Structures are given as structure tokens and as C-alpha cells.
Amino acid sequence: MPPHKLVLKRGALIMLLRNLDPANGLLNGTRLIVDELHNNFIIATIVTGSEKDNRVIISRINMAQSEAQFPFILKRRQFPVLLSFAMTIHKSQGQSFDKVGVYLHSPVFVHGQLYVALFRVRDASGLKVYIADNGDQGKADNNMVYTKNVVYNELLD
Numbered sequence: 001m002p003p004h005k006l007v008l009k010r011g012a013l014i015m016l017l018r019n020l021d022p023a024n025g026l027l028n029g030t031r032l033i034v035d036e037l038h039n040n041f042i043i044a045t046i047v048t049g050s051e052k053d054n055r056v057i058i059s060r061i062n063m064a065q066s067e068a069q070f071p072f073i074l075k076r077r078q079f080p081v082l083l084s085f086a087m088t089i090h091k092s093q094g095q096s097f098d099k100v101g102v103y104l105h106s107p108v109f110v111h112g113q114l115y116v117a118l119f120r121v122r123d124a125s126g127l128k129v130y131i132a133d134n135g136d137q138g139k140a141d142n143n144m145v146y147t148k149n150v151v152y153n154e155l156l157d
Helices: 113-118
Strands: 013-016 031-037 041-046 055-059 061-066 073-078 081-083 100-104 127-131
Touching: 031 055, 100 113
Parallel strands: 100 127
Antiparallel strands: 013 031, 013 081, 031 041, 041 055, 061 073
């Protein structure tokens, strides 16, 4: 499927890419479940934040993209959402989940990033971590699994 085509179904988990209505919880990074699909709007239920369980309408908005290699600005009307069955550690900040799977292909690279990843889950029994085995992390000789954490002591003083 081409990357410019978004196919959604009822029950799909989506994430907003723009601040649409901050007072009603429609912020960049808000996760929702699709309830109804229409040509020009989506009805969805918010699954995170203070407005959790509220049903909202998401309309198509004007999106503009200008690339240096093109002498024009590309404009189109589209839904400001993407599928959100997975997300980056950065996008998960400030949210809590019942189940979290953390995939560390390589060690974290920013102070506090590992903490944010591991403490998004409400209960430790809902946490699963996969650490890829490479030179910087993986299984040690004693079969323990390890990864590097980035800590800037200057920030803690």
C-alpha cells in the first residue's frame, strides 16, 4: 500500500498529529479508537488523558508540505491521524497504559528515556521488554540481559 494512503476500520487505534481542540483533549499525541468512518469526518473515542471515554469528531484539515526540491507548496485535505498500535518512547510521555511492550533495538540515547519507557505501565505485570542482542546490549556471560542507560549527573544535582 502506498505510504500516502491511510486505511482505517472501526476499532482501529489512531493518534492525532495536530492540536485540534486542546480544551476538549484533542492534542498532538492523543490516542483514540475509531467508532465510525465517514468521507469527511471520523467519530472516535478518546482513550488517553483527562477526556478519556469522550466521543469526538475529527474532520479533515488542510495540510501543507513544502520541500526544498519542489518550487511549489503541496496542499491537501486529510485527517490529521495515523495508526497507533505502536509509538515512540517520546510520544508515550505523559500517558499511562495497562500493557506496554518496549522494543530496544539499540540502547536509549537521551537522559531519562529508559525511565519514561519503563514507567508508562500502571503495573509491572503489564510490562514486557525485548532487548536486541548486539555489541552495546543483550545477553551477558551469566545469561543476564542488559542495556545501557543514559544519565547526566549534572541534571540531578
